Amino acid sequence: MSARSSQGLLPFQLVSRQAALVESAVGSPQSLFLEGPAGAGKTTAGVARVRRLLEVGVPADAILVLVPQRTLGRRYLDALRLPAAPAGAHVDVLTIGGLAQRAVELYWPLVAGPAGFAQPTALPVFLTLETAQYYMDRLIEPFVAAGAFGDVTLARQRLISQILDNLNKAATAGFAYSEIGARLAGAWSGESSRLRVYEQVQACANSFRRFCLEHNLLDFSLQIEVFARYVLALPEAASALAGRYRHLIVDNVEEDVPVSHDLVGRWLAGCTSALVIYDEQGGLRSYLGADPAGALALRERCAAHERWDGPPAPRPALLALAAGLARSLGFASEVPGAHACAPGGGAKAPTTNLGDLREAVTLISETYHTDAIRSVVGEIARLVEGEGVSPGHITVLAPFMGDALRFALSTALARRGVPSYSQRPSRAVRDEPAARCLLTLARLAHPDWGPPCLRTDVAHALVAAIDEMDLVRALHLTAIVYRTAGGQATLATFEQVRAEEQLKVTYLLGNRYEALRRWLAAYAAGPAQPLDHFWARLFDELLSQPGYVFHHDRDSAAVTAHLIESARRFRQTVAGPAEDADGASAASFVAMVEQGVIAAQYVPPAEEAPDAVLLAPAYTFAMGDRPADYQFWLDLASSTWGRRLYQPLTHPYVLTRHWPPGKPWTDADEDLANRQALYRLIVGLVRRCGCHIYVADSVYNERGFEEHGPLQQAAFRALRRAVQTVEGHDG
Numbered sequence: 001m002s003a004r005s006s007q008g009l010l011p012f013q014l015v016s017r018q019a020a021l022v023e024s025a026v027g028s029p030q031s032l033f034l035e036g037p038a039g040a041g042k043t044t045a046g047v048a049r050v051r052r053l054l055e056v057g058v059p060a061d062a063i064l065v066l067v068p069q070r071t072l073g074r075r076y077l078d079a080l081r082l083p084a085a086p087a088g089a090h091v092d093v094l095t096i097g098g099l100a101q102r103a104v105e106l107y108w109p110l111v112a113g114p115a116g117f118a119q120p121t122a123l124p125v126f127l128t129l130e131t132a133q134y135y136m137d138r139l140i141e142p143f144v145a146a147g148a149f150g151d152v153t154l155a156r157q158r159l160i161s162q163i164l165d166n167l168n169k170a171a172t173a174g175f176a177y178s179e180i181g182a183r184l185a186g187a188w189s190g191e192s193s194r195l196r197v198y199e200q201v202q203a204c205a206n207s208f209r210r211f212c213l214e215h216n217l218l219d220f221s222l223q224i225e226v227f228a229r230y231v232l233a234l235p236e237a238a239s240a241l242a243g244r245y246r247h248l249i250v251d252n253v254e255e256d257v258p259v260s261h262d263l264v265g266r267w268l269a270g271c272t273s274a275l276v277i278y279d280e281q282g283g284l285r286s287y288l289g290a291d292p293a294g295a296l297a298l299r300e301r302c303a304a305h306e307r308w309d310g311p312p313a314p315r316p317a318l319l320a321l322a323a324g325l326a327r328s329l330g331f332a333s334e335v336p337g338a339h340a341c342a343p344g345g346g347a348k349a350p351t352t353n354l355g356d357l358r359e360a361v362t363l364i365s366e367t368y369h370t371d372a373i374r375s376v377v378g379e380i381a382r383l384v385e386g387e388g389v390s391p392g393h394i395t396v397l398a399p400f401m402g403d404a405l406r407f408a409l410s411t412a413l414a415r416r417g418v419p420s421y422s423q424r425p426s427r428a429v430r431d432e433p434a435a436r437c438l439l440t441l442a443r444l445a446h447p448d449w450g451p452p453c454l455r456t457d458v459a460h461a462l463v464a465a466i467d468e469m470d471l472v473r474a475l476h477l478t479a480i481v482y483r484t485a486g487g488q489a490t491l492a493t494f495e496q497v498r499a500e501e502q503l504k505v506t507y508l509l510g511n512r513y514e515a516l517r518r519w520l521a522a523y524a525a526g527p528a529q530p531l532d533h534f535w536a537r538l539f540d541e542l543l544s545q546p547g548y549v550f551h552h553d554r555d556s557a558a559v560t561a562h563l564i565e566s567a568r569r570f571r572q573t574v575a576g577p578a579e580d581a582d583g584a585s586a587a588s589f590v591a592m593v594e595q596g597v598i599a600a601q602y603v604p605p606a607e608e609a610p611d612a613v614l615l616a617p618a619y620t621f622a623m624g625d626r627p628a629d630y631q632f633w634l635d636l637a638s639s640t641w642g643r644r645l646y647q648p649l650t651h652p653y654v655l656t657r658h659w660p661p662g663k664p665w666t667d668a669d670e671d672l673a674n675r676q677a678l679y680r681l682i683v684g685l686v687r688r689c690g691c692h693i694y695v696a697d698s699v700y701n702e703r704g705f706e707e708h709g710p711l712q713q714a715a716f717r718a719l720r721r722a723v724q725t726v727e728g729h730d731g
Contacts, residue, residue, distance in 0.1 A: 017308060018045040021034070021306075022049050026058065026247075027272050027273045029303045030303045031268050031276070031301070031303045032274070032275050033298060034275060034277050034306050034307075035277075035278040035279075035280055036307055038279055040309060041308065042251075042277045043252075043277065043625065046251050046275060047079045050063060050091060054089050060090050060091045061090065061091075063092070063247045064092050064099075065094070065250075066095070066096070066099070066251070067094075067251050068260070068290065069255070070095060070098075071624075072252050073093040076091070076251075097224065100227035100231075101223050103237065104124065108124055109121075111230040114230055117216055118213060118214045119216050124218050125216055125573060126223065127573065128570075129164075129220070131569065132164055132219040133160050133592075136160045136163060136208055137592065139207050143200055148197075148200035149200060150194075152194075154648070155596065157595065163204050164219065166649070166650050167180070167219070167222075168220055168289065169289050169655040169656070170221065170655065171220070171225045171228075173258050173291075173655065174258055174262070180202055181205075182202075183661050187654040189664040189665065197648075197649070232263075245267070246272040246273075248264065248275070251277045253276055253295040254282035254292040254296070255282060255283065255284065255285045256291070257289045257291060261291065261295055264276065264298060269301070276298055278296065282684075284622055286677065288652075289652070289656070291657070293658065317358075317360035318689060318693075320357035321693065322683055322686040324357045324721060326679055326683065328715070328718045329675045329678060330675060331676075357719075358719065358722050358723075360693060361693045363694075363719070364696040366698045367700065369635075372697070372698040373408050375696065376396065376632050376634065379632075380416075380632070381413075383630060384418050390611055391418055391419055392610065392613075393628055394614070395613070395630070395631050397616060397632065398634040399635060399638050403431065405702065406422050410422070410615065418612075418613060421610055421615070422615040423615075423620055423624075429559065432555075432559045433463075433464040434464055434550070434556035435559050436461065437464035438535055441465070442531065444520055445520045445523050445524050446524075447488055449586075449587040452487065452488065452489035459471065460474070462474040464556070465516060465543060465548055465549060465550070466513060467512070467549050467551070469513075473505050476501070480492070481497065494517075495514075512548065528586075531567040531571065531586035532567040532568040532571065535564050567586070614626075618681060621685070622684035622685055622688065623684075629690035631694070632696060633695045633711075636695045637701065638701065638709045641678055641709050641711035642674050642679075644677065651665065653669070653673055678711060682714075697712060
């Protein structure tokens with residue numbers, strides 16, 4: 001098939017270098033390491049290569065696309081679902097976790113005994129993040145009650161997640177989980193009291209692992225460990241896996257973990273064809289165990305190597321901006337990717353002629369944070385209304401996109417008639433208004449679960465559920481109809497409300513409230529159902545109907561689907577597949593979601609991005625696959641740009657293969673790691689910009705304090721150098 005006919009089956013056109021790679025003969029070269037900056041077209045070539053393999057007759061089940069996280073595999077899945085894709089083609093697009101779970105389940109009878117499980121003849125139970133947190137919460141209770149963590153004060157959910165994170169890092173890096181405490185202690189150079197805390201962290205990890213082995217439970221860390229140490233040690237399993245997947249596409253390899261790199265390294269020599277794709281200046285997921293240095297080492301294991309430059313005809317001023325910021329952070333003096341001294345390495349490329357970085361960046365400087373937001377919104381409105389820029393080509397970024405900031409931006413943009421939407425994948429599901437509404441309604445329908453709901457919670461649930469209901473009317477209505485006595489809560493009928501009070505609420509909203517009350521009362525009068533069944537019925541029979549917010553709000557519907565799925569998995573894992581007659585697992589699920597222990601991560605479903613301004617955390621955008629012509633960087637002075645979160649019970653750099661056990665982690669190491677993280681983030685953002693970047697700075701942050709963070713200092717140094725260079729040339 002010619003390059004032209006092959007491209008005709010794709011929703012995009014290939015440039016010459018992409019077409020040459022895609023149309024090359026299968027197995028020539030046998031393995032190719034492809035590297036370059038973000039936006040160079042590497043993933044596009046990978047997607048087209050998968051389609052090409054299918055077109056020349058390669059069986060779909062012989063192809064494996066390996067990605068570090070599911071969202072990064074969406075482009076491959078979308079391309080394989082197009083009408084022009086070969087019929088019946090089912091290519092495996094997996095993460096190392098998904099591959100490990102499949103293999104462990106298949107070879108369970110052979111590995112359960114050697115791996116130490118107490119019931120090797122019983123089936124394994126694979127834990128989700130939520131159910132793992134549930135069991136960990138139960139196991140650490142005696143440790144918390146005994147004050148095991150000393151002066152380390154953390155929310156329960158963060159304490160649980162950091163201990164689980166330690167187990168995950170040990171498994172993906174390939175060292176024994178029993179070394180966690182010793183490695184953390186060996187790197188600690190502060191107060192000796194922390195050493196006792198690390199001993200308790202190790203004890204919690206040991207207790208959780210023993211519990212899992214006794215009950216055939218496999219969390220993510222145990223799945224990886226059993227796969228790497230026991231499944232791949234079986235000659236028949238190793239040969240079967242390598243024999244099945246003869247063609248590999250490994251994308252965003254720099255964001256993957258060491259155990260994944262080990263597996264790819266084993267398969268490279270024996271596979272028929274392999275394409276390994278590496279993003280320079282990547283490794284944004286280092287805090288989750290990503291190993292860009294280990295990924296780059298795979299280049300030596302491949303038969304051929306190519307490096308692609310950035311997007312066609314990039315603006316010289318943008319390249320100059322990236323270079324100027326990189327130089328300010330102490331890593332480079334030329335274009336990122338055109339030198340070998342940047343963190344993570346990379347092939348040396350010719351120096352590019354740079355423009356004046358001031359042509360690529362505009363500084364928005366205000367005294368107060370609210371004024372900075374107002375100026376940003378005004379400039380966005382000018383771009384949309386005055387210059388005809390599509391809202392979908394604009395992105396507003398911040399180190400953290402909190403509720404207050406998101407609300408201020410979305411409200412101000414809406415006033416100017418500019419649509420917007422947000423992406424915050426790390427946001428706790430309990431923080432979603434729709435989720436809080438569903439949790440409150442579940443408690444109202446199950447009064448035996450515990451203390452009655454607060455009036456304010458009931459009022460907010462009515463606002464989130466009933467269309468056109470505002471908080472003032474909801475609070476007024478709740479004060480009249482919601483009654484608690486003797487530890488029991490009841491909702492009075494709207495007919496019992498006095499006529500003058502009904503007028504304040506309006507009959508329209510009162511009738512919608514009454515329909516909701518009757519549905520809850522009818523449910524409570526019958527036998528209790530599993531929580532996922534309850535929410536599914538409530539949504540289908542009432543909340544999705546006209547007159548209720550869920551009828552037209554897709555975000556609320558998506559949150560509902562997420563909660564239903566989470567509750568179903570929780571019930572099947574904790575209570576077993578049978579019905580939970582006494583409702584114990586349902587009550588536990590609701591209580592722990594409210595505490596933030598489980599259902600902690602809400603990931604929106606994949607869908608076409610709307611033509612609206614995107615509001616997102618900077619890391620979320622940089623790790624995505626969507627460029628933006630115009631970027632607005634908020635909170636320039638924030639000290640959180642590039643700084644890792646406070647995690648006293650774990651360490652993303654110490655718990656790796658590259659940190660020598662026993663070597664102390666110093667302030668100099670912390671400073672270097674933070675600057676490297678900020679460098680990668682900045683380059684990732686600039687590489688995803690098509691036209692212009694606006695940086696918004698204010699003297700006082702949103703809390704009213706002055707702040708001077710590393711990005712502000714780097715930007716100001718770069719701008720000063722640009723001015724001095726121009727003035728020197730003029731002189």
